[in-house]
Ligand code: SF4
């Protein structure tokens with residue numbers, strides 16, 4: 157499956173959700189995740205993210221391996237999102253910032 161990684165935290169642009177044919181994105185307060193049990197590896201969402209937060213599970217950026225498990229876990233707790241919405245208000249400022257995992261809200 158594909159996974160959402162750290163750069164999505166505190167940005168949440170949501171362009172990704174519109175293209176998913178199987179509705180596997182789930183929304184938390186400041187992050188989105190993909191349900192690995194639903195994702196069919198169609199690859200459509202990957203280029204939609206304006207800040208490149210989406211990767212194949214077997215090719216996540218170094219140090220972000222824990223996001224594979226995090227997507228699996230949080231997708232069971234959070235509701236599905238299928239319609240794009242406005243990004244978080246400070247999204248621009250948080251793009252590409254390191255250490256955002258500590259700011260993940262559940
Ligand atoms: Fe959905 Fe396809 Fe992205 Fe998987 S790869 S999350 S099926 S859009």
Ligand code: F3S
Nearest residue numbers: 164169170171172205
């Ligand atoms: Fe996050 Fe990118 Fe989607 S910022 S909400 S993965 S478009």
